[in-house]
Amino acid sequence: MNEPASIERLPIRTHNDIVTARHAAREHSARLGFGRAYQTRLATAVSELTRNVIQYVGEGSCLIEDQVDAQGCSIRVTVEDHGPGIPDLALAMADGFSTSGGLGAGLPGTRRLVDQFQISSEPGLTRIVISIHKAP
Amino acid sequence: MKIPILRLGRLLLVSIQEDLTDNEAMQFQSDLVNKVAEIEALGVAVDITALDVVDSYMARVINDTASMVRLLGAEVVICGVQPFVAMTLIEMGRDLIGADCTFNLDQGLEQLKTRIASRGDIRFAGDEDE
Numbered sequence: 001m002n003e004p005a006s007i008e009r010l011p012i013r014t015h016n017d018i019v020t021a022r023h024a025a026r027e028h029s030a031r032l033g034f035g036r037a038y039q040t041r042l043a044t045a046v047s048e049l050t051r052n053v054i055q056y057v058g059e060g061s062c063l064i065e066d067q068v069d070a071q072g073c074s075i076r077v078t079v080e081d082h083g084p085g086i087p088d089l090a091l092a093m094a095d096g097f098s099t100s101g102g103l104g105a106g107l108p109g110t111r112r113l114v115d116q117f118q119i120s121s122e123p124g125l126t127r128i129v130i131s132i133h134k135a136p
Numbered sequence: 137m138k139i140p141i142l143r144l145g146r147l148l149l150v151s152i153q154e155d156l157t158d159n160e161a162m163q164f165q166s167d168l169v170n171k172v173a174e175i176e177a178l179g180v181a182v183d184i185t186a187l188d189v190v191d192s193y194m195a196r197v198i199n200d201t202a203s204m205v206r207l208l209g210a211e212v213v214i215c216g217v218q219p220f221v222a223m224t225l226i227e228m229g230r231d232l233i234g235a236d237c238t239f240n241l242d243q244g245l246e247q248l249k250t251r252i253a254s255r256g257d258i259r260f261a262g263d264e265d266e
Binding site for chain 2: 015016018019022023026036037039040041043044047048051095106108109110112113
């Protein structure tokens with residue numbers, strides 16, 4: 001039997017929301033029994049992605065979904081904004097690339113923290129989905 | 137939230153006890169650098185044992201603060217980086233390269249005193265009243 005997934009949707013509008021989002025990510029991962037290393041990685045990844053939203057667009061959202069089933073459990077985080085989009089995704093995903101003078105870890109740094117990382121971007125919608133998994 | 141900066145002779149001790157917003161982190165940086173200048177501190181220990189997330193922004197603030205403090209003429213040490221914080225920062229490609237680190241505040245203070253002494257500053261950092 002699958003347990004009902006826990007879903008939390010957080011608006012990302014201010015710097016305080018970055019803190020709220022990374023706390024929520026940690027709580028979800030702690031509740032599902034992820035080790036502290038995973039908790040820290042996920043919380044840090046969420047912090048990086050939500051900060052990008054504030055820095056480049058100003059407003060967006062962060063959706064945290066837990067999934068528990070026979071294959072184990074996972075947490076999926078979707079960070080979205082309705083900004084102008086990332087003009088060159090391949091470049092943005094290249095290590096060492098930054099448009100903001102190296103302020104963040106960049107998307108490649110964030111990708112290394114999680115098990116799955118998907119990004120799509122077009123004018124009006126940038127969506128990044130990350131997830132971590134744990135065997136039962 | 138304002139982070140208390142404790143004075144111990146010519147040393148300053150800061151313990152970051154709570155997850156900071158970006159603005160609070162910048163406020164901390166400015167408060168500490170100003171305090172170092174004000175009392176002409178010989179050394180600064182920043183304890184981050186309680187921080188369980190240090191993202192690239194916070195890492196940069198800590199690095200920059202350490203560089204600023206050294207530029208003024210004080211020694212600086214970062215204490216208590218959590219193992220999972222260290223793993224995450226390195227995996228992400230970030231580092232606290234701007235500062236020397238110690239396991240805890242005790243070792244941090246010892247290191248500061250040693251460094252201050254080796255710089256030729258003979259005043260004992262913890263004992264001075266002035």
